[in-house]
Amino acid sequence: MTNRLVVENLRHRPIRTLLSVIAVGIQVTMILTLVGISYGMLDDSNRRAQGVGADILVKPPSAGLLSFSTATMPDGMVDYFKGQPHITDALGTVVYVIQGGITAVTGLDLNAFRHFNGGFRYLTGGPFQGPDDILVDEFYQREKRVHVGSIVRISNRPMRVCGVIASGKLARLAVPIQTLQDMIGAKGKVSQIWLKVDNADNINRVITQLKAIPELANYGIWSMPELAAYYSVDNLPALKYFIYVIMSLSIIVGFLVVFLSMYTAVLERTREIGVLKALGASPAYILKILFRETLLLALIGWIVGIGFTYGTRWLIMTLVPASLTQEIVYLWWPIAGVIAIAGALLGAFYPGLKAARQDAIEALSYE
């Protein structure tokens, strides 16, 4: 019977119920979208890194695994690595971050890249014809609506799109390695070196062997499985704290919305609360009704929020597929649900207490 009263109470004020549900839904979407983008961006980067077809990645000293380093390694090191036992090929690339850190341009030697892993698959156009040519992947092409022959600006330098490549291999934007080295003032330097090993069983042996070389002592040397494992939110403290901040904000939003909604509900229903008390309802019974209403609001809002998240993913993947990638992270559904319910119940606490403590006689005379 209590459940029927709860449902009918929510149906009785459809606009307020709808607004509360949408607010909780937005709260859930904020969390799931942010988490989805974080996971999506990391997974996308990992996918493209794995797409290089390398076995080992080498980065200069003090460069984090997931950070973009400036080009500080002499490109002569590429040949040095090629001469080491069990290493069959080495590829040096330069990475330069644009668009406020969202997108990276990779400088590479197309011939070396082709030798390393077969090269890019061209959807339209073809390889670099000159130093001012740029290759863009299909997502960048879709987002920026460029085509072969279009001019894009990289750090104010006009670059001609010479080809559109299939996504998934290292770079979203690729330019000749010398061009990028010139642009960032790192002539003869590379940011990272990718290594191929003759046999997968030898990867760890090669890493140990490289780390034993005194000159490479401070270099970052990781296997690709290690790289994949490191592509995690946990390894990006700034992102982790950003997620916490958004989660806290969403709890506050949920709390405030439900607080206002339930507070006005309690005021509106003062007389009804008086009637329930006259019928013998205890404070716990009144609280039970309000908390169940809140729980139902939060649960519906949670489901709506999950639906919204599919909407934000569609928007992101349609409008800015090159800049952002969003995944649906099922693991976070229950977490977002718990956060939504916790915020809502917190918001219902004071109004519930006010209702439970209401004087029955005063409530019955409330107009």
Added chain:
Amino acid sequence: MSSDFMIRVEDLRKVYRVGEIDVAALRGVNLEVARGEFVSIVGPSGSGKSTLFHILGGLTKPTSGSVHIDGKDLRKMSEAERTDLRKKTVGFVFQKYNLLPTLTGAGNIAIAQDIAGILPGFDNDFKAILNLLGIGNRLHHKPRAMSGGEQQRVAIARAIVNHPAILLADEPTGNLDTENSNAVLGVLRDLNERLGQTILMITHNPEAAAYGHRIIHMRDGRVI
């Protein structure tokens, strides 16, 4: 204490604090109501009728004096015990019906059962009462789809569904036209005569008061 009396009130006083002033709402009320009696209480506004009802219904505590309902001493009751009293011993009928607008007539009755911890559902005896009240086929409607008379009869059904020892009716016909007033008063008298329901009814209307076995007059917080 004799079990013949459903209600026994002795020297009942109630003082309200309004701002910094004490207002005496009841100034020594004495009252005895026998089991199965139908008593009408009349008196001008401010005479203390409603305060007396609120105390008898366990909605507020007396300042002094003694109040026994069905052998239970209200003065010794805790808040929780007075809540329990309202669940099972006392049924209220209000002037403004006070049905929950979101529930149907049946839902309004069932919620009283739910609050009392009784599994909602109407047995044959209660269905007979619903027919007596003339609302058997109106219970699936929400209050807004019912006339005032129908709403008040649903409120009466709600008040007696848990078989309370006393039914307290506060101006039950105050918002009704003559026809509906007569119907409601007739129902109250039937409940009293057929089921032996003890009823206390506040009213301003002398014709309504005449439905009771006895009329008690109140003025200035006292029974006169």
